[in-house]
Amino acid sequence: MRIVLTVNGAVREVDVAPVARLLDVIRETLGLTGTKEGCGEGECGACTVLLDGTPVNSCLVAAAQCAGRSVVTVEGLGSAERLSALQEELVSHGGAQCGICTPGVLVSAAALLSRGGVPTDAEVREALAGNICRCTGYQKIVDGVRAAAVRNAAAARGAS
Amino acid sequence: MSLHALADHPFAAPRSLAEACALLAERAARGERTVLLAGGTDWIVEQHLAPAPAADAPLPLVADVSRLAELRGVAERGDAIRIGAGTTFLELRRDPLVTARLPLLAAAARDVGAIQIQARGTLAGNLATGSPAADGVAALGALDAVLELASVRGTRRVPIAAFYTGYRRNVLLPDELIAAVEVVPPAPGSPFAWRKVGTRQAQAISKVALAAVAELDRSEGPGARLTRLGLGMASVAPTVVFLPEVRALGLGRPLASIDDEALAAATLAGISPIDDVRSTASYRRHVAVALVRRFFESLRAPS
CATH class of the missing domain: 3.30.390.50 (CO dehydrogenase flavoprotein, C-terminal domain)
Structure with missing residues (x-):
């Protein structure tokens, strides 16, 4: 079936099997390979994307369920030439190592930061509880996310 | 690994509860299987873990019920609170009526998986899968929820204590779906x-x-x-x-x-x-x- 959805802000029309996984549509049909497959069972969060602004495991979403909706992948957060504050802070705090969990971590953290303000450590940990990282021990990720929140809050104050 | 079979499933997207019930009734009368798909957090995982289906076995029809407005929403109804069975755990934990009047259900919703699962998983899915570990079922059981089962024949109400008949087995008939749950909230401030x-x-x-x-x-x-x-x-x-x-x-x-x-x-x-x-x-x-x-x-x- 043909579905129309918004991907990283652009309207896309794609031909999909209705019960294909959103993950496969993103990686194979749309060629956006930033989103990773980890467990394929909704446990690890590597495939996290935003569906209408909320983090979901794209390995557990049927393609047809995305018709008319908005999907944001890690490619929608920034680019190699122009990293977001969140991406920069995750790098500078050592919150990204092997990189498999990183796209999902960034997407979950971006959803948290989109609510504004500076979250507590506990709030960051809850928002990222569905993203498993085997390298960093998490503290560096938490530090990076909070540093990005501080920067965003300062930028918001400067803009207003 | 039978993920490739996922994409082979026939698919339908009923536009109303009545249409979903009619579809279930037609297929049940012909002895055909239908999978009602909401958040997919159980069924899609089961497909991942399941052995590949026999080549000649017909795949069930997957019917997406995740957008049916009749299955959503939380509202007071007399002394009770009625929750659409398609309500997600994320919606539950953020709902003002649930957090104020059913704090137990809000607390359980917050402990289901993590936010990605809460954003997709629904009460109906938790109830229908019937895992012995289902957090939502434990909370609804403590609250003595009554399940509203819908079909073309009408609606029947089943107390949660009478819903399960064994491991992952329940009294749902092939043409029925779980439309809502009703809970009488404890007095405010109850432990x-x-x-x-x-x-x-x-x-x-x-x-x-x-x-x-x-x-x-x-x-x-x-x-x-x-x-x-x-x-x-x-x-x-x-x-x-x-x-x-x-x-x-x-x-x-x-x-x-x-x-x-x-x-x-x-x-x-x-x-x-x-x-x-x-x-x-x-x-x-x-x-x-x-x-x-x-x-x-x-x-x-x-x-």
Whole structure:
């Protein structure tokens, strides 16, 4: 079936099997390979994307369920030439190592930061509880996310 | 690994509850299988783990019910709160009526998987899959929820304690779906407990979980009695259990007269835990008894 959805802000029309996984549509049909497959069972969060602004495991979403909706992948957060504050802070705090969990971590953290303000450590940990990282021990990720929140809050104050 | 079969499934997207019921009725009459797909957090995982289907076996029709407005929303209805069965756990934990009047359900919703699973998983899915570890079922059981089952033949109401017939088996007929759950909220400020014991705070299936609510009449001072008691316990039997022996022991007599030994015996009478990948039967018995005892200790403590 043909579905129309918004991907990283652009309207896309794609031909999909209705019960294909959103993950496969993103990686194979749309060629956006930033989103990773980890467990394929909704446990690890590597495939996290935003569906209408909320983090979901794209390995557990049927393609047809995305018709008319908005999907944001890690490619929608920034680019190699122009990293977001969140991406920069995750790098500078050592919150990204092997990189498999990183796209999902960034997407979950971006959803948290989109609510504004500076979250507590506990709030960051809850928002990222569905993203498993085997390298960093998490503290560096938490530090990076909070540093990005501080920067965003300062930028918001400067803009207003 | 039968993920490739996922994409081969025939698909339908009924536009209303009536259309979904009609579709189920037609297919059930022909003996054809239909999978109602909401959040996919159980069914798609099961496809991942399932052996590849036989080449000649017809795949079930997947019917997307995730957008049916009739299955969404939380509203007061008389003394009760009616929750559309397609409501997600994320919606539940953020809903003002649920957080204010059903804090037990909000607490359980917050402990389902992590946010990605909460954003997709629904009450109906949790109920229909019927995992013995289902957090939502334990909470709805403690609240004595009534399930509203819909079909072309109309609606019937089934108390949650009468819904399960065995491991992942329930009384749903092939042409029925779970449309809503109805819960009478405890009096404001009533004590409740949600305790999920597992290896990790998030993304962990429980070793044992307890959901409990009570209403307490303290008018007799030290003779305080329970006027309402509901319990749901997960991961200790083939289905989530509702501990009728503990309810019978706890209701109607002075709290101070209920001793720990009787409480432990009543708890053990309601469970039949096994050794499995997550825990052992003996650890589960120990934790089950401790969780119920602690809930009663919290009730006896002066408020």
